[in-house]
Amino acid sequence: MYSEKVMDHFQNPRNMGEVENPDGVGEVGNPQCGDVMRITIKVDETEDRIEDVKFKTLGCGAAIATSSMVTELAKGKRLDEAEEISKKVVADALGGLPPQKMHCSNLASDGLRKAIEDYRSRHGN
Amino acid sequence: MQSDIFLDNAATTRTDAAVVKAMFPWLEQNFGSPATLYWLGTQAKEAVEEARQQLAELIGAEAKDIFFTSGATEANNWAIKGVAEALADKGKNIITNGAEHHSILKPLSYLEKKGWEVTYLPVDSGGLVDPDAVAAAIRPDTVLITTVHANHEIGTIQPIAEIGRIARERKVAFHVNAAQTVGHIPVDVDLLGADLLSVSGHKFYGPKGVGALYVRRGTRIMPLFHGGSQEKKRRAGTHNVPGIVGMGEAARIAKREMNDEAAKLTNLRDHVFDWAKENIDDIRINGHRSQRLPNNVNFSLEGIEGESIMLSLSYPTVPEARRVYISTGSACVSGSLEPSHILLALGMPAELAHGSVRITMAKGDTQADLDYALKAIAAVAERLREMSPVYKKTRKQEMHGA
Numbered sequence: 001m002y003s004e005k006v007m008d009h010f011q012n013p014r015n016m017g018e019v020e021n022p023d024g025v026g027e028v029g030n031p032q033c034g035d036v037m038r039i040t041i042k043v044d045e046t047e048d049r050i051e052d053v054k055f056k057t058l059g060c061g062a063a064i065a066t067s068s069m070v071t072e073l074a075k076g077k078r079l080d081e082a083e084e085i086s087k088k089v090v091a092d093a094l095g096g097l098p099p100q101k102m103h104c105s106n107l108a109s110d111g112l113r114k115a116i117e118d119y120r121s122r123h124g125n
Numbered sequence: 126m127q128s129d130i131f132l133d134n135a136a137t138t139r140t141d142a143a144v145v146k147a148m149f150p151w152l153e154q155n156f157g158s159p160a161t162l163y164w165l166g167t168q169a170k171e172a173v174e175e176a177r178q179q180l181a182e183l184i185g186a187e188a189k190d191i192f193f194t195s196g197a198t199e200a201n202n203w204a205i206k207g208v209a210e211a212l213a214d215k216g217k218n219i220i221t222n223g224a225e226h227h228s229i230l231k232p233l234s235y236l237e238k239k240g241w242e243v244t245y246l247p248v249d250s251g252g253l254v255d256p257d258a259v260a261a262a263i264r265p266d267t268v269l270i271t272t273v274h275a276n277h278e279i280g281t282i283q284p285i286a287e288i289g290r291i292a293r294e295r296k297v298a299f300h301v302n303a304a305q306t307v308g309h310i311p312v313d314v315d316l317l318g319a320d321l322l323s324v325s326g327h328k329f330y331g332p333k334g335v336g337a338l339y340v341r342r343g344t345r346i347m348p349l350f351h352g353g354s355q356e357k358k359r360r361a362g363t364h365n366v367p368g369i370v371g372m373g374e375a376a377r378i379a380k381r382e383m384n385d386e387a388a389k390l391t392n393l394r395d396h397v398f399d400w401a402k403e404n405i406d407d408i409r410i411n412g413h414r415s416q417r418l419p420n421n422v423n424f425s426l427e428g429i430e431g432e433s434i435m436l437s438l439s440y441p442t443v444p445e446a447r448r449v450y451i452s453t454g455s456a457c458v459s460g461s462l463e464p465s466h467i468l469l470a471l472g473m474p475a476e477l478a479h480g481s482v483r484i485t486m487a488k489g490d491t492q493a494d495l496d497y498a499l500k501a502i503a504a505v506a507e508r509l510r511e512m513s514p515v516y517k518k519t520r521k522q523e524m525h526g527a
Binding site for chain 1: 433440513
């Protein structure tokens with residue numbers, strides 16, 4: 001059911017954990033639905049760039065793989081570029097997702113945007 | 126590399142080698158249809174009748190009351206729709222409970238759209254139906270009570286004989302879905318008081334695509350399939366001869382081995398529960414502790430989700446590791462956004478249902494296999510909990526059920 005790439009990110013997740021003293025935190029989903037993702041970011045303020053990003057995820061294979069992929073895509077990107085990472089971009093980078101997983105378990109890009117929003121609200125811009 | 130450990134036997138079982146052997150001649154040399162009168166056909170008919178006798182002996186029935194179907198889903202659909210239609214002039218109320226299999230609940234909701242009224246009784250936290258509640262729910266227009274013998278997910282064995290007595294006293298037809306019990310624990314249609322009883326071949330080491338409905342003589346039921354005059358005009362369609370022969374052989378073997386296997390599996394089951402409670406933090410046992418199928422284990426692991434447990438176990442990252450197959454009540458594998466309706470019917474919060482693990486063992490499973498699987502589950506739980514943003518270790522263990 002899952003592509004090889006999804007299974008690779010599920011079995012060997014990249015950037016799992018929490019950034020120390022994060023500049024932004026984004027949490028999406030809820031345990032009743034079975035998916036919760038928490039994205040933490042460290043921002044290089046002079047360049048407006050994501051210096052480090054990590055995830056923690058409760059959820060199915062797709063939820064974990066999309067979280068891992070989002071961190072890989074976002075790392076090193078400028079904030080405005082990172083905000084452009086959509087559900088579709090994440091799914092395509094993973095070689096596709098089963099249709100029923102496109103929406104319920106593909107929340108990581110929302111989590112990333114929330115973390116960026118959190119950073120901006122903290123830094124007043 | 127060592128072999129896989131298959132612990133999803135409530136879903137399907139490995140076909141017994143003796144069953145496969147018994148089926149072969151009916152695929153190769155003798156492919157005749159039992160409905161034909163030439164020699165090839167009469168040979169096939171004899172084989173089908175022998176299988177009918179073998180299955181009848183396993184469930185304490187008379188062979189003439191057994192009707193072969195494509196499986197338990199067909200048998201359940203036939204029992205429900207067939208009795209409802211036959212007794213529509215008498216009444217349109219059917220009694221069941223919220224923790225039944227979809228092949229019971231979906232035909233019932235289909236009937237609801239056509240004017241029938243269904244009473245869904247609650248189950249307790251262990252999954253049990255209260256026979257007194259069944260008695261109290263019977264109305265003058267009640268035509269059918271349908272109750273599963275043992276639940277496929279949590280293994281809870283219902284007080285069928287008590288419900289059967291009530292049904293008989295009140296003259297209401299009683300259907301029992303025995304897909305999980307036939308060939309595993311004693312099933313006797315008279316002792317259970319069943320008027321109709323569904324059987325599935327592949328759940329007790331027989332082939333897939335074959336099952337049966339027991340229909341007690343005198344029970345009014347309309348056919349589900351119309352066509353040829355097979356099965357005394359009650360179930361049209363050319364017989365699945367290899368499948369039927371295979372299920373007959375599986376029934377013969379089960380009658381001989383079942384009780385010993387059940388005793389061994391009960392010990393193994395209790396060992397699995399004990400080990401899991403001792404060695405895995407924040408675990409909740411789901412279902413009933415004693416009124417339970419010998420081969421069924423179900424627990425929830427807090428802070429993680431079932432599909433990721435299932436995937437991790439079946440795609441191990443450690444080289445040379447054995448694949449372990451389990452199942453889960455998580456929404457992610459149900460094909461819907463809802464977790465298992467059975468776990469929710471027990472009163473369990475959704476997040477615990479998502480984290481449920483079902484282990485269903487087969488005859489011949491050893492403690493060494495189960496210990497390997499348990500250690501793999503414990504390791505996976507630890508890894509996924511490290512990844513979980515909501516898990517906080519509390520090391521509490523609770524029995525969810527009775």
